[in-house]
Amino acid sequence: MTGAREAMLDRPGLERLFEGLKAEGRTLVGPTVRDGAIIYDVLAGVASLPQGWRDEQAPGSYRLHRQAGDPRLFDHTVGAHSWKRFLHPPRESLFRVTRTPEGTLRFDSLTAEPRRLALIGARACELAALAIQDRVLGTGTQADHAYQARRAGLFIVAVQCGRAGGTCFCADMGTGPRAETGFDLALTEILDSDGNVGWYVESGSDQGAKLLSHLQMLPAQSADREAAAAVWASTRAQMASRMDPAGLHELLDEKLEDPHWETLESRCLACGNCTAVCPTCYCTRTVDQADLEDAVAERSREWESCFNPEFSHLPGGSVRGSIASRYRQWLTHKLASWHDQFDSSGCVGCGRCISWCPVGIDITAEIAALRATPAPYPDAASESDHGHP
Ligand code: SF4
Ligand code: SF4
Structure with a gap:
């Protein structure tokens, strides 16, 4: 791997990282608060992140609380949205058929050019899910070309979970809580005893390492590395075993x-x-919709259950x-x-x-x-x- 392998970011450093990704022509998507939940959507910048918000989850229950004065941006776990909504969208227009005045049919593709996305805040279990989607949708004779095109331009900024959620069992499934692969950069959020927040960042790919070098971030010290390792260990220790995967x-x-x-x-x-x-x-279903005059019809693909x-x-x-x-x-x-x-x-x-x-x-x-x-x-x-x- 060429370029920087690790660094330490303060909030201006995180802002520089986001600006650097935007300068590469990427749209940032990540966690933000809407309608009482943390969802994934386009981020204008660091200020769009759910600062101070924490979720509490249990079977059939999701609640969000704001912790006044808490500077952390990623003190939540996963919500109802997953990254599949960007790579394999809930509804996707495929083509339109129009009856021409001459009585012939014209077919127009409605497949949009994929945006270059940077996923901000992907967790270890979500990287494992992306790897599964890659196998299901991105490879083999049945590969989905739209998925492949969206996936090809991705930059992934992972976040190491700072606590275990109430319904998480990634440790049982061998997918977390620490992300070790499948990202370009991985952040660990560190809150020091004075209440200051910073992010230890590791690179996991050449494009991640190059971006870190280009942005000239502060080098990480051994104390930063140790503080990050303490976060990983604490999250692992909090993770209750919910399911034995054996057999x-x-x-x-x-x-x-x-x-x-x-x-x-x-x-x-x-x-x-x-x-x-x-x-x-x-899984998806194909839906055809025609107008009342039977002059224009559109085919789309939607998630199926x-x-x-x-x-x-x-x-x-x-x-x-x-x-x-x-x-x-x-x-x-x-x-x-x-x-x-x-x-x-x-x-x-x-x-x-x-x-x-x-x-x-x-x-x-x-x-x-x-x-x-x-x-x-x-x-x-x-x-x-x-x-x-
Ligand atoms: S379909 Fe799934 S989410 Fe809905 S009630 Fe059944 S188990 Fe629960
Ligand atoms: S716990 Fe397993 S089955 Fe349930 S939503 Fe997550 S990946 Fe799907």
Whole structure:
């Protein structure tokens, strides 16, 4: 790697970093407060970040509190938004068809030129989710060209988590809490005993190291490095274990006909929140809309959810008619058959689906409940459908 490998930033230094990214023609996107939550949106600068805001999360619960006078900018954990909204947007226009006065049809592409983005504040679990999306959408014969184009120009400024969120379990899934790869720069926010805040920054790529050198930041001292290491260790120590990942594939294969799934029928609303907030869920549907005169039609692509009965509709009806069967499909795909398809888990332990489920269904509690029941149908794995939708 050429260029600077580490540095220490004060607030003007962070502002210079943001200006340096903008000078490269990048749009900054990152955390900001809106409507009582921290969301990801375009940032005008450092002042757009959620200074002093802290989230409290639990199953079915997300609350934001402001801590007066707190200079920290990243003392929150992940919210409902994930970076997939920029790389694999919720709605994307594909093309328009127009009937011409001559009676022919004209097709116009609506695919926009991708912006050069800098992601500000990506956490370790989110980098793991990006790596999964890269495998699912960015490689192989089914690669999504729009995703590839957006991904190619990305600059990632990660932030090391300074505390564990109430529903996080990245340590269980081996994806955090410390980001070690997948970023251009990684910041660790350090609050000293006098209440001053600074950011220890490490480079993780040539483009990150070059930018650091170009901006002539303050060199990091060994005390800065030690303070950053103390933050990483403290976050790791706070992280409660919520789910044992060992043998999940075998467990779920064994429990496909477990009576526990039926309890989901009355608890789950099939609202699809969990799939919308999940940073690795990628399914879409294609939507055609025509005007009333049938002169112009537009095709777009929208996020789809496997909780929607139409998702598995085949001639004759929905393959997964019950809510219990849809929940089972979602969970077994995430934690079992995803391994067969993509060589990894489909879950990075971010906890979003737990916090944003309106009835507080907790994927880790469901696994614990399945582990606690005896396996009534040991041969079920060979008979049931639990593969990719
Ligand atoms: S399944 Fe839940 S915890 Fe796992 S990555 Fe998706 S939203 Fe996060
Ligand atoms: S598990 Fe929760 S978030 Fe997911 S579909 Fe059911 S009610 Fe909605």
